[in-house]
Amino acid sequence: MKTVSFAAVVLMSVVAGTAMAEGSKIEKSTIINASKNTLTNTQAIGRNSAAHTGSISIVGSKVEKSTLINASKNTLTNTQAIGRDSVATTGTIDIR
Numbered sequence: 001m002k003t004v005s006f007a008a009v010v011l012m013s014v015v016a017g018t019a020m021a022e023g024s025k026i027e028k029s030t031i032i033n034a035s036k037n038t039l040t041n042t043q044a045i046g047r048n049s050a051a052h053t054g055s056i057s058i059v060g061s062k063v064e065k066s067t068l069i070n071a072s073k074n075t076l077t078n079t080q081a082i083g084r085d086s087v088a089t090t091g092t093i094d095i096r
Contacts, residue, residue, distance in 0.1 A: 024058075029066045031056060033093050037072070042079045044086035051087070053077075057094045068093055 035054030044051040054072055072091030081088040 024061045026058065026061055026063045026066055028064075030069070031058075031066060031093065032069045032071065033091065034069075034071045035073075035091050037077055037091055038075045040074075040077045040090060042077070042088045042090045044081045044083070044088040046083045046086065048085045049083065049087075052089050052092075053079075054091045055089045055094065056092070057089075059094075059096050061095075063095060068095075 033054070033056045037054045040053050042051050042053040054074075070091070070093050074091045077090045079088045079090045
């Protein structure tokens with residue numbers, strides 16, 4: 001039962017406060033990450049896992065003539081990536 005509870009907390013951390021864009025075209029836009037994260041624990045445990053809190057992730061998209069502002073404020077955060085190919089981010093902008 002403890003494993004199920006822990007998994008639920010990690011899943012909530014992954015879903016909460018994350019904006020994602022995949023395979024889109026972002027043009028003449030302003031992207032602002034103004035997340036405020038306090039007392040957060042973001043973890044990515046295990047192979048090929050990822051956890052994001054208060055983050056903007058743009059994957060496989062074309063970004064042109066845009067402004068990116070990261071005004072994220074993080075206080076007392078614990079961000080960990082444990083295991084091969086794991087990613088854990090708090091208050092970031094990730095463009096790939």
